[in-house]
Amino acid sequence: MIEAIDLKKYYRMGTVLVKALNGINMKIEDGEFLSIMGPSGSGKSTLLNMLGALDKPTSGTVFFDGIDLARVDESVLYQLRRKKVGFVFQSFNLISTLNAIENVLIPLVPTNTPKEKGYRRAKELLETVGLGGRMRHKPSEMSGGEQQRVAMARALINDPKIILADEPTGNVDSKTGEEIIKLLRDLNENMGTTLVIVTHDPEIVESTERTIRLRDGIVVE
Amino acid sequence: MLEIVMNNVMRRKARTFLTLLGISLGVAVIVTLVSLSVGLKSNALDMMGKVAGDVTIMEEGQMYTMSNLSEDSMRKIQNINGVKMVAPTVMLMDLSKGFNTPGAEMRGVDPDMEQRFSSSSWDVIDGRPLRGSDSYNAMVGTVLADQLNLNVGDTVEYMGTDFKIVGILTFGNTLLDQAYYINIRTAREIAGRPPDYISMIRVKVTKPGTEEEVAKRINLTVPNVEAWSSAAMSEQVGDFLSIIEQVTWAISAVAAIVGGVGIANTMLMSVIERTKEIGVFKAVGWSNADVMKTILMEGLFLGFLGGVIGILLGVVAVFVVKDQIPGFAGEITLLLITEAMAFAMSLGVIGGIYPAYRAANLNPVVALKTE
Numbered sequence: 316m317i318e319a320i321d322l323k324k325y326y327r328m329g330t331v332l333v334k335a336l337n338g339i340n341m342k343i344e345d346g347e348f349l350s351i352m353g354p355s356g357s358g359k360s361t362l363l364n365m366l367g368a369l370d371k372p373t374s375g376t377v378f379f380d381g382i383d384l385a386r387v388d389e390s391v392l393y394q395l396r397r398k399k400v401g402f403v404f405q406s407f408n409l410i411s412t413l414n415a416i417e418n419v420l421i422p423l424v425p426t427n428t429p430k431e432k433g434y435r436r437a438k439e440l441l442e443t444v445g446l447g448g449r450m451r452h453k454p455s456e457m458s459g460g461e462q463q464r465v466a467m468a469r470a471l472i473n474d475p476k477i478i479l480a481d482e483p484t485g486n487v488d489s490k491t492g493e494e495i496i497k498l499l500r501d502l503n504e505n506m507g508t509t510l511v512i513v514t515h516d517p518e519i520v521e522s523t524e525r526t527i528r529l530r531d532g533i534v535v536e
Numbered sequence: 537m538l539e540i541v542m543n544n545v546m547r548r549k550a551r552t553f554l555t556l557l558g559i560s561l562g563v564a565v566i567v568t569l570v571s572l573s574v575g576l577k578s579n580a581l582d583m584m585g586k587v588a589g590d591v592t593i594m595e596e597g598q599m600y601t602m603s604n605l606s607e608d609s610m611r612k613i614q615n616i617n618g619v620k621m622v623a624p625t626v627m628l629m630d631l632s633k634g635f636n637t638p639g640a641e642m643r644g645v646d647p648d649m650e651q652r653f654s655s656s657s658w659d660v661i662d663g664r665p666l667r668g669s670d671s672y673n674a675m676v677g678t679v680l681a682d683q684l685n686l687n688v689g690d691t692v693e694y695m696g697t698d699f700k701i702v703g704i705l706t707f708g709n710t711l712l713d714q715a716y717y718i719n720i721r722t723a724r725e726i727a728g729r730p731p732d733y734i735s736m737i738r739v740k741v742t743k744p745g746t747e748e749e750v751a752k753r754i755n756l757t758v759p760n761v762e763a764w765s766s767a768a769m770s771e772q773v774g775d776f777l778s779i780i781e782q783v784t785w786a787i788s789a790v791a792a793i794v795g796g797v798g799i800a801n802t803m804l805m806s807v808i809e810r811t812k813e814i815g816v817f818k819a820v821g822w823s824n825a826d827v828m829k830t831i832l833m834e835g836l837f838l839g840f841l842g843g844v845i846g847i848l849l850g851v852v853a854v855f856v857v858k859d860q861i862p863g864f865a866g867e868i869t870l871l872l873i874t875e876a877m878a879f880a881m882s883l884g885v886i887g888g889i890y891p892a893y894r895a896a897n898l899n900p901v902v903a904l905k906t907e
Contacts, residue, residue: 369819370901390823397821408816408904412543421817424537425826469820 317343317366317477317509321375324361324532335361337532338375345476346507348500350520353529359513360481362529366511367402367479368395380476397422401470403480407462409454409469415441416450419468433472440468444498460491467498477509478502484516496522541833544806545841551802556842558798562791563846563880567872568853569784575866576780580773590747591739592769593754596762600627600735605761607732612758613739618750620742623653624734626723630695638683642674642694642716644723653740654707663688663703670719674699677713678706692716695726739763792883799838799887807831807891814895815903824896831892832885839884843877850876 322339325332335358343349343366351359364370365377368384369392376385379395396402409418419437441450444464454462463483470478480499484492496512496519503510512519520526528536545552593613594603607624614622626644633640647666666675674694676686681704686692690701699718706713724733741750747765754763807814817827854866 364901367819370899393818393821393823396819400821402819404904408812408819410540410813410816412547413540417539421540422820422822424540425822473821 316345316378316380318378319362319365319375320378322362322365322372322377323374324358324365324370325373334532336365336372339529339532339534341527341534343477343509343511345509346503348503348510348524349512350523350526351511351513351529352515352520352526353535354515357529358532359529363479363481363511363513367400367477368392369402397426398473399476401473401475401478403463403466403470403478403483405482405485407454407459407466407486409462409465411454414451414453415446415457415465415468418454418465419472421469422473437468437472440471441465444468458491459487460494463487463491463495464498467495471502475508477511480510480512482513482515484514484519492516492519537830537833541830541837544810544830544834545837548806551805552838555798555802555838556845559795559839559842559880559883560846560849562788562795562883563843563876564849564853565791566788566879567847567850567868567876568857568866569787570872571850571854571866571868572857573777573780573784574869574872577777580770580777590741590744591751591754591763591765593737593739593758593761593763594735596760601629603627603735605734605737606730607734609758609761610734610737613737613754613761616750616753616757618741618743618746618753619739621653621740623649623738624720625736625738626720626727626729626733627735628695628723628727632695638680638714639692639694639716641714642718642723644718644720644727646720650717653738658705658707660703660705663701665703665705666717666719668719670702671722672697672699673702673718675703675705675717676701677715677717678704679710679713680715683714697722697726737761792879795842795880796883796887799835799884800890802838803831803835803888803891804894806834807895810895811898811903811906814898815900815906818898818900819904827898828892828896831895832888835884835886835888835892836881837884839881839887840877842884843880846880847873847876 319339319341322336323334324336325334327333339362351362353359361370365372365384366379368377368379372385376383378384380399382391382395384392410421413421416434416437419440420433423433438447438450441447444467446461446464446468449457449461454465457465463486478499483499484495487495499510499512500522502508512523514520527534593605593609594600595605598604610622610624613619624646628642628644630640630642645666647668647670651665660675661678663675666673674692680686684692686701686704688701688704691698692701694716699716705717721731724731727733739750739754741747747767751763751765751768754761814827851868854868858866
């Protein structure tokens, strides 16, 4: 379970103080399929980063499975990201010089996972997302939808408890977008992976169990 | 991790190549200079030990072929207290063959006196030693014999005169083994010198340790000569060598700094370009130390490649120098190669420290927003 308590994140942009998050209180139960919606600049991505232990709050905190993220040091945060969180980004963020399977294996590089085992798992995941035949392709040789599916396989390689997807369909056409959402939903249903999607697509919002709407850094409904 | 490191190094091939050029030239310079200065040292010390005898005498202010001494000075020296034995040399240089080329140097020695003087320092490995009755017969040093492919029985031309090779000898010293040896009588004749002419007199002292004393005594009693004890000569050579050694180190230090700055610059650029990727690595659970390790390994890898290329270049350079200056004992030892390799690799790591530190401490959220 993840719980945000009076979560605030302020940062300076030049001379302006931006209140990206201004007192968020929310809870995410294990296995939930949740969407976060709001206009751009409402703090969606910042919130996602906080929930995924990627960033530290200015005040307030996030409890991630009982761990107070505001109080632990960096080494606990990266361990959490490594073991329990999978990120999926709008712009895929694949490494351009590595092929699909090498990209999927990136999270395992600093771990002691035996090479054979990691490779087998990465292959399985790429087959699951429908890219069994494109494992040696570089990102530049794949479509946007294919790249996003590689990114999903990368997010899954550590068997995370939660997937945090930041506008995962923002850079692909609508048909591919539907396929990606379907893959994510299957994951949630079949494996019980908690799923949080940031989006402004109303169709995606409809398909989720619950929606949190943000405006100016606070939850509006 | 290795795949990622190699991929990063190979990503910008031109830049990697230029960086490698910088490191490898540095390493090559060091390998070449160190090996040549070691070679120079062993040559010079060798020469001291064997050319000179305990005390060497030449005309005051003159050297080798320019030096003009006579049998008379030699007799005076022979009678000086503490002198055990003397031997004369007439130095010849055939400049038509070029300066310092194989076969340009010939030494006229007195066969009988030389037999006594040098019997403990030379070995005749083929044929026979010179005799007093030899006129147009020559012995040849083994290095020169190898270079010109000479055998006993061959005839060689020197300053317009033909000599028959009767023996091949070695002093175990590359410089001495690179000359012809003929009867001093004939040497005077072809040099157009009077029959009592000598260019250099070598002395053995009765008691070891008295070389300096005997040299002083000769300088005081015999007019127009300059006597050097082997100790004084090697001291001079030693001073010269230590200057060369210092210059070698100074050049090496500059080479090291240039190579190190090159690596640091390349890696800093590559880290800045890859800011977003580093953000991804951190988002998927890499620790600061993992990021740092990858970048340092990149530096190590660059240093390794630079070291390999540099050592190869250095070896080639040493061979070229040895080929151009025959008898030069440039030595490439395993120790030198190991040191050069360790040097190049530590240069890579040191050059990588700042870029690695910078990358490791990137804020992942900021890094992911970079385009």
